[in-house]
Amino acid sequence: MSTSPVSSAEGAVIGKDGLAALVDVLRARGYMVIGPTVRDGAIVLDELESAAQLPYGWGVELEAGRYRLRSRTDGAAFANAAGPQSWKTFLHPARVRQWRAERAAGELAIEADDTTPARYAFLGVRSCDLRAIAVQDRVLTAGPHTDPVYRGRRSGAFLVAVECTEPGGTCFCVSMGTGPAAGPGYDLVLTELADAGGHRFWIRDGSPEGAEILAQLPAVPASAAVRGAAVAAVASAADRMGRTMPETDLQRLMAETLDAPRWDDVASRCLTCGNCTMVCPTCFCTTTEDITDLTGDHAERWRIWDNCFDLDFSYLPGGPVRPSSRSRYRQWLTHKLGTWYDQFGSSGCVGCGRCIVWCPVAIDITEEAAALHDWTTHREEEPS
Numbered sequence: 001m002s003t004s005p006v007s008s009a010e011g012a013v014i015g016k017d018g019l020a021a022l023v024d025v026l027r028a029r030g031y032m033v034i035g036p037t038v039r040d041g042a043i044v045l046d047e048l049e050s051a052a053q054l055p056y057g058w059g060v061e062l063e064a065g066r067y068r069l070r071s072r073t074d075g076a077a078f079a080n081a082a083g084p085q086s087w088k089t090f091l092h093p094a095r096v097r098q099w100r101a102e103r104a105a106g107e108l109a110i111e112a113d114d115t116t117p118a119r120y121a122f123l124g125v126r127s128c129d130l131r132a133i134a135v136q137d138r139v140l141t142a143g144p145h146t147d148p149v150y151r152g153r154r155s156g157a158f159l160v161a162v163e164c165t166e167p168g169g170t171c172f173c174v175s176m177g178t179g180p181a182a183g184p185g186y187d188l189v190l191t192e193l194a195d196a197g198g199h200r201f202w203i204r205d206g207s208p209e210g211a212e213i214l215a216q217l218p219a220v221p222a223s224a225a226v227r228g229a230a231v232a233a234v235a236s237a238a239d240r241m242g243r244t245m246p247e248t249d250l251q252r253l254m255a256e257t258l259d260a261p262r263w264d265d266v267a268s269r270c271l272t273c274g275n276c277t278m279v280c281p282t283c284f285c286t287t288t289e290d291i292t293d294l295t296g297d298h299a300e301r302w303r304i305w306d307n308c309f310d311l312d313f314s315y316l317p318g319g320p321v322r323p324s325s326r327s328r329y330r331q332w333l334t335h336k337l338g339t340w341y342d343q344f345g346s347s348g349c350v351g352c353g354r355c356i357v358w359c360p361v362a363i364d365i366t367e368e369a370a371a372l373h374d375w376t377t378h379r380e381e382e383p384s
Contacts, residue, residue: 011204012219013226019077019201020051021217022160022188023123029213031121031158034090036083041069043083045090048123055080062168062242062353065362074194078124081168082352086129086281087122091153092136096303098288103297117149121158125186127179128171128352130161132281134185138344139284149303158209161186165193165233169242170353172366176245178350180237188214191230202230243353243366246373250347254338257372258330266368267326269361274307276355276363277332282348283307308332333368 014022026033027049035048038055048054054077061068062081072079097113125133137154140147164173164180173179182189187210191202202222205211246253277283287306292299306313309328314321322328340348349365356364 010227011202011222012214012217013222014201014203014217014219016051016199018203018217018219019054019190022213023048023051025213025216026121026123026158030119032118033121033123034087035123036078036080038069042067043069043080045083045085045087051077054078054124059166060168062170062357063362064170064356064364065359067357075199076166076192076194078162078190078192079166079194081164081166081171082126082128082354084279084354084358086279086352086354087125087133088136088281088283090120090122091133091157092140092147092150092284094305096149098301098303100298100300117153117156119156119158120153121160123160125159125161126164126352127161127182128164128173128176128350129281130159130182130185131176131178131350132352133159134183135282135344135346135348135350136284138346139282159186159188161189161206163189163191163230163234165191165237167237167241168353168357170356170364171241171351172243172245172353173351174238174241174244175366176347176349176351181234186210191234193226193229193233195229197226197229200226202226243356243364245351245366246370248373250337250369251339251341253369253372253376254334256376258334260372260375262368262371262375263326263330265371266329266363267324269363270309270325270329271361272309272325272328273360274309275358275360276365277307277309278305279354279358280336281350281352281354282336285313287313308335333365336365337369 023033033048034045036043036055037046037048037053038058039046043055043058043060056077057072057075058080059070059072060080061070099110099112101108101110140150141154161182163182167180187207189204189206193200203214203219205214285306285308286303289302289304290299308331311320322331336348340346
């Protein structure tokens with residue numbers, strides 16, 4: 001495929017060689033390229049040294065409490081739904097050292113950990129995760145107290161989005177208005193086509209640097225037929241979501257169902273393990289952990305992920321504010337779908353479905369919301 005001038009509005013078409021060139025160009029610009037790859041029976045996010053490490057020919061089967069790889073015959077690289085990790089792993093890491101202290105000859109020296117983060121290029125950011133990054137941008141950098149760790153990692157990140165053409169059985173991004181077409185915030189966006197016309201990618205730029213990089217790739221202008229096929233593939237994905245949220249005002253629903261008996265039902269199943277918060281791409285809570293060596297001359301403070309299912313999360317003198325599993329699950333769900341709007345002006349859920357897949361007892365957020373909606377409907381129908 002030869003390089004030709006392309007229109008920013010209509011984009012271009014690249015093949016697998018163009019995708020390989022994209023990884024090479026990004027690495028040559030000093031980016032650490034992070035993207036999906038197959039490891040340990042899952043599609044995970046890791047550093048890519050070449051595009052050959054992408055999960056070509058692999059798809060996934062997703063259900064509540066179940067995740068399995070499956071082989072594909074079309075060789076697609078991105079025809080697989082969200083895996084166990086999100087980009088939060090790199091932008092808002094699970095463990096960050098804040099400072100370390102050394103005591104020697106009676107003197108105490110404290111050194112802040114201000115390691116310069118890598119310049120990340122994220123390849124394969126799905127529409128739901130693109131929105132999740134925007135949500136965390138709002139939470140961690142837009143308020144009066146910003147997170148310097150997140151800000152430092154996010155400020156230099158280059159985002160290559162991938163529009164979804166193969167939703168999973170637990171996906172519901174359409175219900176949340178977050179996909180499957182990519183929204184704003186990307187530097188480049190790809191739509192993958194692997195059909196009778198061949199294996200190719202419709203690529204468009206979304207930033208000046210994205211346009212510069214696109215100009216360096218072996219590409220040809222996108223024909224109307226390719227653009228139409230790509231748009232149709234994304235539209236088809238929108239019609240094949242595995243899950244849906246009830247069509248109601250979720251913020252209002254959460255506020256009006258605090259005394260619903262359904263909370264007791266879900267509490268009887270919930271293990272309060274916090275898996276849902278760990279895999280959620282927008283959950284952001286942290287706590288601190290201090291450690292010392294055996295001599296007591298060396299100490300460190302680490303910031304680590306925390307979650308609202310932990311008894312200590314709401315601990316005050318006298319005990320935890322939310323001692324029951326009912327109260328802790330209700331806190332998580334009502335915050336995610338309701339009070340997040342009050343704090344940040346949007347939902348905290350992007351419809352990726354990870355919390356459904358990675359719940360060991362298969363609790364389904366869409367099923368719980370639907371049950372609460374049914375309860376309010378029946379209550380309103382009862383004669384007064």
